[in-house]
Amino acid sequence: MKIVDWKEESILETPHRVDVRRLYDRENAQVMHITLNPGETLKPHITPVDVFFYILEGSVDVLVGDETITVGSDRLVESPKDIVHCLSNSSTATARILVVKAPKPVTSTRVL
Numbered sequence: 001m002k003i004v005d006w007k008e009e010s011i012l013e014t015p016h017r018v019d020v021r022r023l024y025d026r027e028n029a030q031v032m033h034i035t036l037n038p039g040e041t042l043k044p045h046i047t048p049v050d051v052f053f054y055i056l057e058g059s060v061d062v063l064v065g066d067e068t069i070t071v072g073s074d075r076l077v078e079s080p081k082d083i084v085h086c087l088s089n090s091s092t093a094t095a096r097i098l099v100v101k102a103p104k105p106v107t108s109t110r111v112l
Contacts, residue, residue: 006033015111016042029102034087036060036095041088044112049105051079053087058095061088084112 009021012032018040024031034042036058044063053062059072063086064079070090071077079085089095 027104029100030104032099034097034099036089038089038092042086044084044086046082046084046110047101047105048107049081049101049103051101053077054098056096056098058093059091060095060097061090
């Protein structure tokens with residue numbers, strides 16, 4: 001059995017310049033942990049696979065396609081492949097998000 005503590009994983013270098021940590025990386029799926037401090041945002045981007053976001057803590061403004069909704073903790077948001085999406089934290093508290101891509105992308109995410 002393998003147990004992963006997100007706090008012990010390295011912060012990845014990404015175009016988003018926020019705290020992103022890889023928790024799981026296999027052929028069938030990829031799981032990332034993102035911490036967004038107040039005012040931080042991901043750059044709008046498009047992934048070649050389906051993605052879902054599970055808000056662990058705080059609230060996040062989630063853009064999927066042309067729709068933006070503020071989503072609180074313990075909620076899941078789906079984002080189909082090939083659709084622009086983005087996460088932003090416009091609140092005054094830290095937000096933590098679990099991002100699951102399935103299957104693991106074999107081509108690059110396109111940052112807009």
